[in-house]
Amino acid sequence: xxxxxxxxxxxxxxxxFLGTLSALALFFPFIVIIANNLSFRIPLTSEVxxxxxxxxxxxxxxxxxxxxxxxxxxxxxxxLDGRLSRFAEGVxxxxxxxxxxxxxxxxxxLFPWARGLTGIIFVHVLLNxxxxxxxFAEVIRTKLCGYAExxxxxxxxxxxxxxxxxxxxxxxxxxxxxxxxxxxxxxxFSVPLxxxxxxxxxxxxxxxxxxxxxxxxxxxxxLALLQTLTLIAFSFVLGRMRNETAAPTFRRIPFLIWKxxxxxxxxxxxxxxxxxxxxxxxxxxxxxALPPLMAQLPSLLAGSVLVGFLAGLFTVVFLLLIxxxxxxxxxxxxxxxxxxxxSVLVGFxxxxxxxxxxxxSYVKIALAMTLVTVPSFLRFRWTALLxxxxxxxxxxxxxxxGPGLVFRKIVLPQVIRPAFFLGGLCGLWAWGDFSLSGVVAxxxxxxxxxxxxxxxxxxxxxxxxLVWFVILGGFVTLGLxxxxxxxxxxxxQA
Amino acid sequence: MGEGVKxxxxxxxxxxxxxxxxxxxxxxxxxxxxxxxxxxxxxxxxYSSFISSWGPGPEIGSRFKEKTGIxxxxxDGGDAGLLxxxxxxxxxxxxxxxxxxxxxxxxxxxxxxxxxxxVTADIxxxxxxxxxxxxxEGFVPYDWAPMAFxxxxxxxxxxxxxxxxxxxxxxGAIALQDPRMSTxxxxxxxxxxGEYGMDDGFKFLERLKSNxxxxxxxxxxxxxxxxxxxxxxxxxxxxSPLYHILExxxxxxxxxxxxGGHVTQVEFVGVPESCKQCEDAEKFVNFMLEPEIQAxxxxxxxxxxxxxxxxxxxxxxxxxxxxxxxxxxxAELMKQKDELFSRWQSLGW
Numbered sequence: 001x002x003x004x005x006x007x008x009x010x011x012x013x014x015x016x017f018l019g020t021l022s023a024l025a026l027f028f029p030f031i032v033i034i035a036n037n038l039s040f041r042i043p044l045t046s047e048v049x050x051x052x053x054x055x056x057x058x059x060x061x062x063x064x065x066x067x068x069x070x071x072x073x074x075x076x077x078x079x080l081d082g083r084l085s086r087f088a089e090g091v092x093x094x095x096x097x098x099x100x101x102x103x104x105x106x107x108x109x110l111f112p113w114a115r116g117l118t119g120i121i122f123v124h125v126l127l128n129x130x131x132x133x134x135x136f137a138e139v140i141r142t143k144l145c146g147y148a149e150x151x152x153x154x155x156x157x158x159x160x161x162x163x164x165x166x167x168x169x170x171x172x173x174x175x176x177x178x179x180x181x182x183x184x185x186x187x188x189f190s191v192p193l194x195x196x197x198x199x200x201x202x203x204x205x206x207x208x209x210x211x212x213x214x215x216x217x218x219x220x221x222x223l224a225l226l227q228t229l230t231l232i233a234f235s236f237v238l239g240r241m242r243n244e245t246a247a248p249t250f251r252r253i254p255f256l257i258w259k260x261x262x263x264x265x266x267x268x269x270x271x272x273x274x275x276x277x278x279x280x281x282x283x284x285x286x287x288x289a290l291p292p293l294m295a296q297l298p299s300l301l302a303g304s305v306l307v308g309f310l311a312g313l314f315t316v317v318f319l320l321l322i323x324x325x326x327x328x329x330x331x332x333x334x335x336x337x338x339x340x341x342x343s344v345l346v347g348f349x350x351x352x353x354x355x356x357x358x359x360x361s362y363v364k365i366a367l368a369m370t371l372v373t374v375p376s377f378l379r380f381r382w383t384a385l386l387x388x389x390x391x392x393x394x395x396x397x398x399x400x401x402g403p404g405l406v407f408r409k410i411v412l413p414q415v416i417r418p419a420f421f422l423g424g425l426c427g428l429w430a431w432g433d434f435s436l437s438g439v440v441a442x443x444x445x446x447x448x449x450x451x452x453x454x455x456x457x458x459x460x461x462x463x464x465x466l467v468w469f470v471i472l473g474g475f476v477t478l479g480l481x482x483x484x485x486x487x488x489x490x491x492x493q494a
Numbered sequence: 495m496g497e498g499v500k501x502x503x504x505x506x507x508x509x510x511x512x513x514x515x516x517x518x519x520x521x522x523x524x525x526x527x528x529x530x531x532x533x534x535x536x537x538x539x540x541y542s543s544f545i546s547s548w549g550p551g552p553e554i555g556s557r558f559k560e561k562t563g564i565x566x567x568x569x570d571g572g573d574a575g576l577l578x579x580x581x582x583x584x585x586x587x588x589x590x591x592x593x594x595x596x597x598x599x600x601x602x603x604x605x606x607x608x609x610x611x612x613v614t615a616d617i618x619x620x621x622x623x624x625x626x627x628x629x630x631e632g633f634v635p636y637d638w639a640p641m642a643f644x645x646x647x648x649x650x651x652x653x654x655x656x657x658x659x660x661x662x663x664x665x666g667a668i669a670l671q672d673p674r675m676s677t678x679x680x681x682x683x684x685x686x687x688g689e690y691g692m693d694d695g696f697k698f699l700e701r702l703k704s705n706x707x708x709x710x711x712x713x714x715x716x717x718x719x720x721x722x723x724x725x726x727x728x729x730x731x732x733x734s735p736l737y738h739i740l741e742x743x744x745x746x747x748x749x750x751x752x753x754g755g756h757v758t759q760v761e762f763v764g765v766p767e768s769c770k771q772c773e774d775a776e777k778f779v780n781f782m783l784e785p786e787i788q789a790x791x792x793x794x795x796x797x798x799x800x801x802x803x804x805x806x807x808x809x810x811x812x813x814x815x816x817x818x819x820x821x822x823x824x825a826e827l828m829k830q831k832d833e834l835f836s837r838w839q840s841l842g843w
Contacts, residue, residue: 101715108708108724115708190711205711209674209835211575278722286741292547299526305519309512344576351583357569359523439576442569442584444546455714457543458737458796460721480515483508 015403019325023334025318028371029341030228032349033221042222048206052230055202058117058192059185062124066181067174069125069264070132076261077137089137090475092130092265095272096429100190101455102467103127103268106275108195119195124185126268132177133265135381139173140256148256166256172384180380183231183339189435203227207342224341232337276464276471283465290462293450301469303362304431304446308477310366311373312420312427316481318374319382319419324407326386326393336383340372347439357442364440369430377422385418386411413489420485424478431474447473536564536774539571539581540590543795550794557790558781564774578603585768587775590636592762594821595680595828597628605767606632609776624821625760633762636782637797640756641681642732642749643668650726652750656689656698664705669716669725671709674835677759678713682729683834684824685757692830696837703841732756732812737796739808751813760821761797 024031042048073092080088095103100123107114107123114122144166151161189204203223210220287293327335340346350364350371389411396406434452437445444450447469454463536558538551545551545568555566569584571577571591578600581589592600600606609632625635643659645652650667653659659668671679687695707725710716720728727750735747763782765775781787788799792809799805805812827834 101718104715105718105722105724108719109722112724190715195708205674211579217579290548292552296547298522302519302522302526305515306523309516309519348576348579351580355583357584362523438542438570438572444542444570449542450546452714453542453546454548455718456712457546457549458717458721458734458741459548460714460718480508480512484512487506487509 015325018321019327019331022318022321022325023331025371026335026338026340026375029346029349030225032352033345036352041218042226048203048223048226051203051206052226055186055192058120058124059182059188061117062121062128062185063178063181065121065125066128066132067177069129070136070177072258072261073129073133073264074136074140074261075256075258076264077133078140079257079259079262088262088265089134090478091269092133093425093428093475093478094269094471095127095130096425096432100127102275102464103272104190104195106271109275110271115195120188120192123191123195124181124188126271127191128181128184130265130268132181133261135177136170136173139170143169143173144256176380176384179234180376182234183376183379186231187227187339187342203230204342208344211342211344220342221345224345228339228341231339232334234337276467278464279461280465280468283461283463286459287462287465290459293454293462296444296450297447300444300447300450301473304448304470304473305477306362307365307369307437307446308427308431308473310363311369311430312423312477312481314366314370315374315377315426316419316423318370319377319422320412320415322378322382323386323411323415323419324403326411327383332383335375336379338375338378340375343368343372343436344439346371347436350440361441361445365433365437365445366430368436368440369426369433372436373426373429377426381418381422385415389414417482417485417489420481420488424481424485427477427481428474431470431477534565534771535567536588536771536778537567537569537584537586538588538590538778539569539577539584539586541572541577542570544590545570548794550791553790553794554782554787557787558778561781562774562777564771564777566778575599581766585770586766587769587771588763588765588778590761590763592633592764593677594625594628594760594762594824595677595684597631597633597762598825598828600764601628601631601633607765607767607769607772607776608632609634609765609779625762627822628762633764634779634783635760635800636763636788637791637795638758638760638800639731639733639797640758641678641685641729642734642751642756643727644720644730644734644747644749645727647746647748652748653727653752654750655752655754656686659705660698660701661705664727666705666707667726668702668706669708669710669719669728670706671713671716671729672711673838675711676713678729678731679709681757681759683838684827687827687834688757688820688823689754692833692837696841699838699841731759731797733796733798733809736808736812740793740796757824760800 077085077088077092103126104123107119107126111119111122113119147165147169148161151165156164186202187204188202189208192202192205203226207220207223207227210216210223322335347364347368350368354360354364392410393406396410401409431446432448434446434448437449438452441449444453447466451463451466451470454460454466538545538555540551543549551568555568559565569586571580571586571589575596577589577591581604589600608630625633629635643653650663653661653664670682673679673683683699686698689695690698708716708719710719713730716725716728717730717734719725720730732749732751735745735749738744738747763779765772765779769775782791783801785799785801785804788801788804789806791797792799792804798809798812
C-alpha cells in the first residue's frame with residue numbers, strides 16, 4: 001500500500017515536472033530573450049493603440065466569416081465518403097500549404113476588387129475556411145451525428161435540430177475556432193500589407209518593422225509581449241471553453257449534409273491552383289536551364305523532408321506531453337490562450353541558445369516551427385480534446401487507476417490519431433515556411449527557402465514551379481503522419 | 495490469414511515509407527554537409543539572394559579559392575536589422591549587403607575596420623564622391639543601381655518625372671513597396687520627400703494614392719504583381735529590364751528615365767573589427783572589386799559595377815548619364831524616420 005502510494009506520488013511528481021517542462025518550452029522565446037538581458041519597452045503610442053483596434057476588427061470579422069464558410073464547407077465534406085472525402089479534405093488544406101504570396105497573386109488577378117479591409121478578410125477566409133471545414137466535419141462526425149440520427153428518427157425538423165441541438169453542442173468548438181482564426185489573423189503579416197496598404201498594419205508588421213528596418217529590438221520585444229498579453233486577455237474574456245464528450249463516429253448523417261457546401265473548401269484551392277498553373281511550364285523550362293539550382297535541388301528536397309518530418313515529430317511529442325500532463329486551472333487557461341511571439345523572435349531565441357550550424361539548423365527550423373504552431377493546436381483542438389476525455393479519466397481515477405495507467409489505457413489510444421494529424425499539419429506548414437527558416441538557417445536549406453530566394457531575384461516563374469514540390473512534399477508528409485497515426489491508433493484485435 | 499497479413503503490411507506501409515524517406519534525407523544531408531566544417535574558413539555574411547546557388551556568391555567564393563587558396567563560407571544574414579543582431583551571435587569576417595539607408599545603423603552598431611587604400615582606388619568617380627564618407631568608415635561599395643519605374647513597352651506612355659506620376663493615365667497602375675519593410679520602398683519615400691520636402695512630399699503622396707495599384711511588403715511581391723500583369727508599372731531598379739533581356743530574351747521591359755535624376759541604391763561590403771581572418775577578409779573585399787568579379791556581380795545580381803570599364807553588353811546600353819541623388823540629404827532624412835513612417839502610415843493608401 002505504501003509503495004503503491006509512493007509510486008503514485010512519483011507519477012504525480014513527474015506530471016508536475018513534465019508540466020513545468022512543457023510550460024518552459026512554450027514560453028521559451030520570452031524566457032531566453034529576457035534571460036539574455038535583451039530588455040524590452042512597450043511603445044505605447046497612439047499608433048500602437050490604433051493598430052491594435054484595426055487589427056482586432058479585421059481579425060474578428062475574418063474569424064466570423066471563416067467560421068460561417070467553414071461550417072458550410074463541413075456540410076459539403078460530410079456528403080462524401082471514404083477516399084473521396086479524404087481527397088477533398090486534402091484539397092481543402094491546400095491554401096495553407098504554400099507561401100501566402102502565391103494565393104495573394106492569384107486573388108489579385110482573379111478578384112481585382114479585393115482590396116482594403118474587404119480584401120484582407122476575403123483572403124483570410126480563403127486561407128482558413130478550408131482548414132475549418134475539415135475540422136468542423138470531424139467535430140460533427142464525432143459529436144453531432146448520433147444526435148442527428150436520433151432527432152431524425154424522432155421526426156425533428158432540420159431547423160429544430162440546429163437551434164436546439166447542433167448550435168448548443170458546437171458552441172465551444174465555434175468559440176475555439178473563433179479564437180484560433182482570430183489569433184492567426186491578429187498576427188497576420190503578408191495579407192494586410194499586400195491588400196490593405198499602409199493603414200492595414202498589424203502588431204506583427206510593427207514588430208517586423210522595428211527589427212528589420214530600424215533594428216529596435218527593445219521595442220520589438222515589447223510589442224511581441226503586448227501582442228501575447230492582448231491575446232491572452234482576449235482568451236480570458238471568452239471564458240472557459242471546455243468541450244463536451246466526443247461520441248463515436250457515425251456514418252449516417254441526417255440534417256448535416258449539403259453537397260453544394262463543397263464549393264467552400266474547394267474554392268480557395270481552385271484559385272491557388274489556377275494561379276500556380278500559370279507559367280509553370282515556362283518556370284520548369286527555366287529551372288532546368290539554371291544548373292546551380294538543379295544541382296542544389298536534391299539537398300533542398302532532403303532538407304525539406306527532414307524539416308517537415310522533424311517538425312511533425314516534435315509536434316506529436318509536445319502534444320502527447322501535454323496530454324500526459326492534462327493541464328488544469330490557471331495553467332490550462334494560459335496554455336489555451338498563449339500565442340507564440342513573432343516568428344522572428346522565436347527564431348532568434350533559438351539562435352541565442354543553440355549556435356551550432358550545419359545539421360543543427362535543420363533541427364532548429366523544425367523546433368522553431370513547432371514552437372510557433374503548437375500554441376495554435378493547443379488552443380484550437382488539443383485542450384478541447386483532452387477536456388472531452390475528462391469524464392473517462394475521472395471514472396478511471398475513482399477506480400484507482402494511476403496517472404500512468406490512465407494515460408496509457410485511456411488518453412493515448414484516443415489522442416494518438418489527432419496528435420499525428422496535427423503533427424502532419426505542422427509538417428505540411430514546415431514544408432512551406434521560409435520566413436522563420438530564414439531567421440534560423442545560415443543558408444538556403446529547404447525548397448520553400450529557395451522559392452523565396454527565387455522570388456527575390458526576379459524568378460517568380462521558377463518559384464511557381466518549385467512551389468509544386470512544396471505542395472506535394474507537404475501533403476505526402478501530412479499523409480504519412482495520418483497513416484502512421486492510423487496504424488498506431490488501431491485497436492488491438494482480439 | 496493471408497488477407498490479414500496483407501492488410502497489416504499495407505497499414506504499416508506509411509511508417510516504412512516515412513522511415514525510408516527520413517533516413518534517405520538524413521544520409522544525403524550528412525554526406526552533403528561532410529567537409530563543411532567552418533574551421534579556418536573566411537566567414538562571409540550576406541543576404542540570401544546574393545549567396546543562393548544562382549546568385550553571385552558561390553562563383554565569387556570558388557574563384558577566390560582558386561586564386562588565394564582560402565576557402566569561403568557564406569552565411570545568410572537576412573535583412574540589415576537582423577543581420578546586425580546575428581553578428582553578435584555568429585562573428586563574421588566580411589559582411590555584404592548594407593545600403594546607404596542602413597549603413598549608418600551598421601556604423602553605429604559596431605566598429606568596422608578601416609580598409610586598405612587600394613580598395614577604393616578604381617571606384618566609379620561620381621559614386622566615390624557620394625559614398626566617400628562611408629568609405630572612410632570602412633564600408634566599400636561593390637554594386638549600385640539607380641531606382642526607376644519599370645513598365646512594358648506599348649502598355650503605357652512612361653513618366654518622365656515624379657510629377658508625371660500624378661497623371662490620370664497611371665490610375666491604379668503603380669506597384670509600390672512599403673518603406674517600413676522594404677529598402678526600395680524606403681528609397682521611393684526618401685526620393686519624394688527629398689525632392690519636395692517633408693510637407694509637400696506627403697501632399698504629393700496623398701495625390702498619388704489614386705494612381706497606386708498596391709503597396710506590397712517587399713520588392714518581390716510588388717515585382718510579381720507587375721510581371722503577372724496586375725500592375726502596369728513598378729518601382730524597382732533601373733537595371734531590372736536587363737534580367738528580362740538576359741534570362742528571358744524579352745526586350746519589352748523598360749525603365750522610365752526621369753529628367754531630374756533618380757534616387758540610387760548602393761550596396762556596401764565591410765569588415766567588422768571583430769574579424770578572425772582579417773587579412774583574408776581584406777583580400778576578399780579587394781577581390782570583389784576586381785573587374786572579372788565585378789562582372790560576375792553585374793551578371794548575377796543585375797546591378798551595375800562600381801569599377802570603371804566593367805559594364806559591357808546590355809549593361810553598357812543603359813543611359814550614359816543619369817542624375818544621382820544626394821546621399822547626405824538621404825542620411826539627414828533618415829534621422830527623421832519615425833516621423834516619415836508615421837506620416838506614411840497615416841496616408842492610408
